[in-house]
Amino acid sequence: MDLSIIILNYNAAAFLEQCLYSVLKAVNNIDAEVIVVDNDSTDHSVEMLQHNFPQVKLITNHENLGFSKGNNIGVQHAQGDYLCILNPDTVVGETVFDEVLAFAKANPQIAFTTTQLIDGTGTYLPESKRNVPTPQIARQKILGNDSKYYASHLQKDDNGEVEVLVGAMMVCKKLVFEELGGFDPMYFMYGEDIDLSYTALQHGYQNYYLGKLKVIHFKGESTVKDRKYLERFYGAMGLFYNKHFKKSKIEKALVDLALKGIIATKSIENESVVSTSNSYRVLVTNDNKLQIGLCDKVATYKQLSDLKWNSQTQFIWDTATLSFDEIINFMAGNISSQYTYRFLNFKRNLIIGSDSSSSRGEVKELILD
Known part of the structure; x- marks a missing residue:
């Protein structure tokens, strides 16, 4: 294998x-x-x-x-x-x-x-x-x-x-x-x-x-960015330092003190996803029969580059009909925009996505029309 x-x-x-x-x-x-x-x-x-x-x-x-x-x-x-x-x-x-x-x-x-x-x-x-x-x-x-x-x-x-x-x-x-x-x-x-x-x-x-x-x-x-996260993230740096680079008790004490200080003072990220309730939602699918009530427009993947989209557009990818290579290439090629993205799962009963790499993603149950 x-x-x-x-x-x-x-x-x-x-x-x-x-x-x-x-x-x-x-x-x-x-x-x-x-x-x-x-x-x-x-x-x-x-x-x-x-x-x-x-x-x-x-x-x-x-x-x-x-x-x-x-x-x-x-x-x-x-x-x-x-x-x-x-x-x-x-x-x-x-x-x-x-x-x-x-x-x-x-x-x-x-x-x-x-x-x-x-x-x-x-x-x-x-x-x-x-x-x-x-x-x-x-x-x-x-x-x-x-x-x-x-x-x-x-x-x-x-x-x-x-x-x-x-x-x-x-x-x-x-x-x-x-x-x-x-x-x-x-x-x-x-x-x-x-x-x-x-x-x-x-x-x-x-x-x-x-x-x-x-x-x-x-x-x-x-990951939820809470105190436990901070302790594990910065604590891991301390473990790595002690395992591979420990030189003296004084230097170790200084590093440990710095780690404790950053854990105590670093701000905690909000774990809720950024709201996109005002977005203009576009269902991107190659299934001309698929309709989702919460979407404002339906487009094929080929139409994405031909049509004009405002900065508040949220694209919902129909993963059952689109290739992931296409989806990834579009997302990586449009980072200068303010687009957001959601993924319609292959069973078409869930929409998932995230607008922040430091907070929980959104999972929305879907009832199709």
């Missing part, structure tokens, strides 16, 4: 459903398996999986084991020569696995490969490519200076070597993942991708960013 796609889920049923639909379309030409590890979700994730995706291998944990342990369990069950670690709140295009897998096979010196990530508005996510957070870079990050934290030597659409990838989408050879020891379980959430990327560099491998390929990562759906 060529590829095992491992998706760790926790209470993201609606977004996971959309993710799996896109993933299964993207592995049509690949000998692949899809593994979902559920970290004791309390929503209907497990029931949704069993009912809608019987072809997916489901592993259920009886407690929330965190990102590292959960993904490591998935890898233990994987049969593929290559792995893709993928978040449940992502959407992939039909060709992305073909291209990433071909690149990985042709470049055995590469440990981990990723793509450009964009959020639910089509905006580039800079954490797609990062530098190793050395003590100096980590301290600047803690103080709010991100200039050295992100890998600015590459433009967002470039391809090239980077030091650190993001765990939302990373592809590697299974034997390399196992050689490096997998994700370090001391990280519950955040930091494990930095740690594993850095470990790969220490073992003489390279990591690579394919900026011409794009994957949607709604991002906010996986």
